[in-house]
Amino acid sequence: MDGLDTLKAKYLTAVAGASDESALEEVRLAALGKKGEISALMASLGKMEPEVRKAAGANLNLLKDEIDAALRAKKAGLADAALDERLRSEWLDVTLPGRPRPQGSIHPVSQVMEELTAIFGDMGFAVAEGPQIESDWYNFDALNIPPEHPARQEHDTFFMARAADDARPPHVLRTHTSPVQIRAMTAQGAPIRVIAPGRVYRMDMDQTHAPMFHQVEGLAIDRDISMANLKWTLEEFCRAFFEVPSVELRFRASHFPFTEPSAEVDIRCSWEGGQLKIGQGDSWLEILGSGMVHPKVLAAAGVDPAKWQGFAFGMGIDRIAMLKYGIPDLRAFFESDLRWLRHYGFAALDMPDLPGGLSS
Numbered sequence: 113m114d115g116l117d118t119l120k121a122k123y124l125t126a127v128a129g130a131s132d133e134s135a136l137e138e139v140r141l142a143a144l145g146k147k148g149e150i151s152a153l154m155a156s157l158g159k160m161e162p163e164v165r166k167a168a169g170a171n172l173n174l175l176k177d178e179i180d181a182a183l184r185a186k187k188a189g190l191a192d193a194a195l196d197e198r199l200r201s202e203w204l205d206v207t208l209p210g211r212p213r214p215q216g217s218i219h220p221v222s223q224v225m226e227e228l229t230a231i232f233g234d235m236g237f238a239v240a241e242g243p244q245i246e247s248d249w250y251n252f253d254a255l256n257i258p259p260e261h262p263a264r265q266e267h268d269t270f271f272m273a274r275a276a277d278d279a280r281p282p283h284v285l286r287t288h289t290s291p292v293q294i295r296a297m298t299a300q301g302a303p304i305r306v307i308a309p310g311r312v313y314r315m316d317m318d319q320t321h322a323p324m325f326h327q328v329e330g331l332a333i334d335r336d337i338s339m340a341n342l343k344w345t346l347e348e349f350c351r352a353f354f355e356v357p358s359v360e361l362r363f364r365a366s367h368f369p370f371t372e373p374s375a376e377v378d379i380r381c382s383w384e385g386g387q388l389k390i391g392q393g394d395s396w397l398e399i400l401g402s403g404m405v406h407p408k409v410l411a412a413a414g415v416d417p418a419k420w421q422g423f424a425f426g427m428g429i430d431r432i433a434m435l436k437y438g439i440p441d442l443r444a445f446f447e448s449d450l451r452w453l454r455h456y457g458f459a460a461l462d463m464p465d466l467p468g469g470l471s472s
């Protein structure tokens with residue numbers, strides 16, 4: 113059988129030239145595959161004379177073995193090269209320092225806002241919002257605080273600047289979250305049940321006062337809401353928030369222009385051993401102002417006071433956060449001290465919910 117040397121040279125060159133495993137597989141199929149050139153020659157042996165067949169068969173087998181061996185050797189070489197390449201490209205410096213763990217934590221004020229949103233949400237209150245820069249109409253007039261009213265002075269208001277030739281009353285940094293009552297009722301009408309947590313501003317600064325602090329407003333308007341509903345709602349909230357089996361609230365008659373009657377609410381507590389305990393003891397701590405929404409306030413927001421009535425309250429968020437988590441100084445809330453945040457902060461992925469436990 114002639115031409116075996118040519119075949120051998122052809123396939124050994126092709127094997128040597130294959131640049132990857134799939135090119136090599138093509139060479140194998142062309143030579144040794146079912147329809148390959150060598151296989152075809154093998155098949156033709158049957159038509160040969162017996163003596164010729166013997167010699168040709170031996171030579172063909174030899175050629176087949178040689179090509180097969182070259183294929184295997186090349187395949188191993190390619191696999192090694194591929195591994196080398198991977199080792200080179202996927203090189204990893206295991207002596208590098210690990211990635212730092214996230215340092216951030218949730219501020220107690222944010223935590224408490226989430227907690228109270230969960231509790232009031234469970235009672236059917238939606239969250240409403242309003243701007244921190246408010247017109248004096250929303251912050252005062254609509255809440256039954258006319259321009260000459262002494263309550264305007266009591267609020268230690270920050271005023272925004274106006275151009276010298278602008279006679280309109282200046283905007284203010286809202287002094288309480290009560291203007292959100294007006295905005296929510298105007299937008300939604302009655303019946304309505306909302307809370308409005310957010311920042312408020314007053315010119316005041318000592319261990320228990322900061323010029324910016326947080327309040328949560330509550331508002332429930334329907335056909336026959338009374339002070340009894342207010343009392344139940346607040347007791348229910350305090351029990352859930354402070355995570356104690358029972359709380360006692362004391363309603364003290366008070367005065368706000370936007371509620372009638374009005375009450376300030378204290379919670380029973382004890383300071384025994386310098387440790388604050390909610391729900392027991394001989395001390396009382398004021399936590400909020402409240403009352404039945406004044407008919408003039410309903411009217412200012414487009415709600416008919418002959419048909420609708422309800423309660424409102426405004427609670428200091430920083431104050432109840434200090435009480436619940438034993439934080440002694442309000443000013444630390446706003447100092448962005450990382451050591452303080454690590455101590456009093458909360459894990460970022462622990463969202464407070466009622467079934468899961470608020471602060472666990």
Ligand code: PHE
Nearest residue numbers: 288290401402403424425426
């Ligand atoms: N806005 C009052 C304050 O800032 C609190 C309050 C809200 C009182 C709603 C009664 C009703 O002190």
